[in-house]
Amino acid sequence: MKTHEGRCFMPKAAHKVVVIGHRNPDTDSICSAIAYAELKNKTSDLVCEPRRAGKMNQETEFILKKFEVTPPRMCTDVNPKIRDVDYREMPGIPGSTSLRRAWQIMRDQTIDTLPVVSPDGELEGVITVKDIATANMDVFDTEVLAKSRTSYKNILETLGGTMVVGDENDVCVSGNVHIGTATPEMLESVVEKGDIVILTNRYESQLCAIEMEASLLIICNGAKVGRTIQRIAEETGVAIMTVPFDTYAAGKLISQCAPISYYMTRENILKFTLVTPVADVTRVMAKVRHRYFPILDEEGKYCGMISRRNIINLQKRRIILVDHNEATQAVEGFDQAEILEIIDHHRIGSLQTSGPVYFRNQPVGCTATIVTQMYDENGVEIRPQIAGLLLGAILSDTLMFRSPTCTKIDEAAARRLAQIAGVDIEEFAAEMFEAGEKLDGKTPEEVFMQDFKVFMCGDIRFGVAQGSYMTRSNLHAAQKLLTPYLEEARNKQNVEDIYMLLTDVPKQESVVICAGRYAGGLLTTGFNCEPEADGSWVLPGVVSRKKQFIPTIMGAYQEL
Structure with missing residues (x-):
């Protein structure tokens, strides 16, 4: 451990591997990330941390609260930041340091810029070799000791x-x-x-x-x-x-x-923070001649120096993706990170990796089912808390076994997880769905973004949101709230068309509302039905976005 004036500089710890689901996360996305991160920590040398790529919906919040699990921290961007760079964690020097001593430090540490730091860690300025050379050339200033x-x-x-x-x-x-x-x-x-x-x-x-x-x-x-x-x-x-x-x-x-405080640069210092994107740093470095730049931590205190060489040796963030493999659904900056694994149950999408990765994709109703299998395969006991999360994810994704995506494997896993978690499936599912469909005090955007995904078909980018409801009255309330919002959502999400599936779980059908250039026509031709008087489309038997809605809509887009 290095210190300076009572301030500690601990060795920089290696960053944890981020286990994360898709944007606008649903229950499966978050619960599978939590469970899989725990499994990896028990079965590998990796240090994994579950994260979420967006705000949790009410259903997920209910499940985490019921099983007393702390929500994962938010992570909306995995673009490399300064904190991911192996920067130089050298202590700063006080402004009272002599020019001679500053030059000796530069010589011994092979660096041409030193940070001048107050006792409490505030960056006061920087002193460079050029500053010292200029001071030494000013031989006629016989008052320098007094003035400084x-x-x-x-x-x-x-x-x-x-x-x-x-x-x-x-x-x-x-x-x-x-x-x-x-x-x-x-x-x-x-x-x-x-x-x-x-x-x-x-x-x-x-x-x-x-x-x-x-x-x-x-x-x-x-x-x-x-x-x-x-x-x-x-x-x-x-x-x-x-x-x-x-x-x-x-x-x-x-x-x-003379003290370096007399010669140091105080104003317009080029500096970065730990969360400054590396891309921004690279652009700045390309425009100036400086070789070293000071870094400030989350509290605005000095914590190290960075150079072009540090940027060249950048170690990318390491991530594991769960419950998605579409580039449009992945966290921002995924293409600048090192993807180690993908665990998913959806169609193989557009996401590409720079090298081979462990990719597990199975035709089951929920990613949590795959994670449950992996616990068993590795001989790791599933804790009751984790079992509760995995169960909630399966019930959510399969609409309590009603979805056509549900398999016997999903149902068997859920019933076993329920025993471990000590809950009754029927009661738990009813509580979970009721918590998820509440609209009290929620804005249209909050309701719409609870489970929203973007897809690509050729050059056409479209978005599909889904909400599940146990009563028709709650479904109609959501429809009334969301219909006027769809055009605004389409513009915000920068998509050609946008769809909202309001799924009636007991009746096993979906009411669809939409906006966009092609959306209405594709619903009519794709599902061979006409719109209702209120401008919605009723799709009997359609409850799965993944297995029933997306394939049909994709086929309709391909025929445009």
């Missing part, structure tokens, strides 16, 4: 000196620097009150400088200072230090004692 309020400590450190008279915590506040190798008579003509004088061991010159009320005498070659000179200096308030260098070397080094 250089501390005696800096002078002692830079010149390897020893304080003989005075306080090492004092600072230079006035005067010029003089090298007093001339006679006392010459000193009298150039030294003024408050000046700093670099001297040899000549008693007369030392006494003359004191009488001229110099503020500091720097005695070279490690010469001893007589007791009389020390006593007179103490009485007149003149500080004295001895250094091992000769007057030439001391004169060369004296300007390097």
